[in-house]
Amino acid sequence: MPLVSGEMVRVAGRLVVGVAVGGVSAVGEVVFLILALLGMAVGGRPWVYGVARGLAEFERGRILRFFGQAFTGEFSGERALRYLGVRWLVGGLGLGVLLLMLFGAVNAVLMLVQLARGGSIIEFDAPEGVSWYDPVTYVLFGGLLAFVTIQGMLGVVELDRRLARHFLGPTVQERLQRRVSELTVSRAEVVEAIDAERRRIERDLHDGVQQRIVALGMLLGRARRTDDSGRAAELVRQAHDEAGRALTDLREVTWRVYPIALDTDGLRVALESLAEMAVIPVHLRYTLTERYPSAVEVPAYFVASEAVTNAVKHSGASRIDLAVERVGSAIVVRVTDDGVGGADPRGGGLSGLARRVAAVDGVFTVDSPPAGPTVITARLPCA
Template sequence: MGVGLRRVSARAGRHGREFVGLVAGVRVSVLTLVWILASLGVLLAVPVRPSAGRRIEVWASRLCERDLARLSRWMGTTVTLRASGPARALHLLLRLPVHLASLYLLVSVAALVPILVVGVVIQAVTGTATHVRADWPGVGVDVSSISLGLIAALMVLVLTWWIVPVLAEVDRWLARTLLGPTEEDRMRRRIEELTRTRSGIVRAVDQERRRIERDLHDGVQQRVVALAMLLGRARRRGDPAHAADLVRRAHAESAVLLDELREVAWRIYPTALDTLGLEAALNEAAERGPLPVTVRCDLPAPLPPELSTAVYFVAREAMTNAAKHARADGVVVDLGVHDSRVCLTVSDDGRGGADPDGEGLTGLARRVRALDGTLEVHSPQGGPTAVRVVLPLDR
């Protein structure tokens, strides 16, 4: 029941943002109409000034940039402006019907629903058959009963619920098709990204090997040498009591050695990730750290192994950074799935100022990009810090 309510709430929030985004696009449409009139004036002028034509192109580019910013803010669609001048002009023209429909939808909802509800309230209070009438292009309502008024208002809201996603998807499609990169551009960028990712992974593997070598040399190897020396001294001692004491010290040293080996193995790859799952592995990492960590995990199903591994190491690195550098008092790890994407956010209440180009975060970004994901770091001076990772579920 709780999961169903969360899904309905998330869908309602998404539709609400899309509705606001469509309404916000009306402003760009008004500016587009002004741009069309100005363009016609330039084209009809004799002779046509080159500088005026350039200003028209610049205006079109700015309108497209503003429209893409609206899509990114309200509809969660990020499009890189790559199109030429004619494609930008075509986009501005084709999007006008979408936003005219959005404006009409806004007027209908903002005017029709209150009229119907007010009519229902008046009839319920007075007990008289108050007619509620609304007439404008495409809409004609004449309601004289409470039940019909409520049903009509509900129908308007339901139609809005279904129409908004359709208009929003058309809006996104126009932007992606006309303003975004072409298939050739996408393939070129993909090849460049894969080349960079491959080189980065090779460097990351080399760095990881050096780190493991340092852990073994500076920790485990020293313990092994100390253990061997204790056993050698015990073997050479003629005094049984002294030899027994050296053996006891060697036994204690071996226990410490085993703990360090387990720690090195855990840093390389935690067995809990495979045996108990991602949530248990994150909780284990939280318990090992010096800071209090709250883990909130809402996964409908286990993630694929490569995604689980990436999420785990990003979360662990972010927790480590918060403890080492941020002077934080606590860390919160949020993990969930939204719109077929795995979303991880690790936030702390520390002093901020994290460097996204640092060695640790750069290595994590390479790991995330190898899975077609994105890693964002928001860490202003004074804090707080938030590391957000988005990974596609269907690759």
């Protein structure tokens, strides 16, 4: 594996260009700040704030494009002016680092030319030619200069990011207001999801178990009224079969409400039972090595359960892959089927899962092109 890959070169080039653009813009910002002082003195506050906002937006776009960090939210002209009052120092520092890099590169070329001619890099007129310490001096001082300039450029990049985040990013009050809004929406969605879950349970009991029990009662009633012993025995046998099917339906409903194995044996066993009960082959890949709180395992199970149920009912799939793994500080549940695709994320089942995942600050995505496959992914924070 090469020590320097093409991607590393591209990233380094992008950072250098970003620092260079920031250094050039810093010169313009110094000019603007001087004019802003004069403008504020003669009552030109509105245009000063307007230009400051424009320059700050330019800097935010530059940082996003070259440094890969975005800052959301609105900021006032006053905050933008304060930002520019400090930002030009960082830009000037970055420009100085780039000039130092250029100086080092030019000196490196001159030294190499001098060594190639057989001269000394310390004394250009030295008659004895190359000394033993010339290569050592070249490597040591060249490496030191390269290290200092690279670290300086990375420091400027990080300082530029933090400065923009501090002045142009949302304030503490704005973050709190945004969080309150998110929690308000999340609470409403949780209530809606609970109501939808209750309606689904009632529908499953009414359309499934209740109908089975009604049929069972009718069979037993017919068996009591008949005088034919053979016919009565056949009706009792049918009633026995119907009781078994009712019990199976009831077991499925209870598993969809809340599987007891999730508390006693953990998420892995609950998912294994889910895979065994599915009428389509479900291939489970479970890589978690420890138990997690119920706030993580419960939504993880219901995402898998609802996604598998939807695939069985609507996708026409012949295979379902269920993967549960930890990625960073999140548990990722991914359900993939080879069905016809076209799943609507706004449908009742999937939208309910999205609300359930959002309630724990997770991320829920559905990728289902018309020809398939369908991939349902939930990222649940566990840290």
